[in-house]
Amino acid sequence: MLDIEQEENKEKEREKLQQILRSLEIKRQKKDDQLLFGESEPVDMNDPMYMFSQYYDQAQVSVDSLLQIRCDWDRFSVPEGTPGGNRIPDGFILPEKPSSDIWTSALKDET
Secondary structure (H helix, E strand, C coil), rough: CCCHHHHHHHHHHHHHHHHHHHHHHHHHHHHHHHHHHHHCCCCCCCCCCHHHHHHHHHHHHHHHHHHHHHHHHCCCCCCCCCCCCCCCCCCCCCCCCCHHHHHHHHHHCCC
16 A cells, blocks of 8 residues: 555656656747747737738748748858758757857847
8 A cells, every 4th residue: 555655656756847847848948939039029010020020920830931931041140152051950049148248238138
């Protein structure tokens, strides 16, 4: 009886740990997304950026659109003639930390 109860407690602890790890992963992913893409704000139809917003938002519903946009971005992320420069990166290219206090002062928020 005690063995069964101990096993149930261990299983509950494992489930709690998995939930905590999932929660931490979701928070990390949200932080990375915010770092890469900024705060998501709805764009009004009268805003001059509306067309650009629509263009980039299509990547959320179509994998083909996502790949096309990423190819367009990645074409300019390395100098021309760089080996592997035409390849889509395996992950996102995260921004580097500011290299000086002057650059830090130019940021909206310090991340």
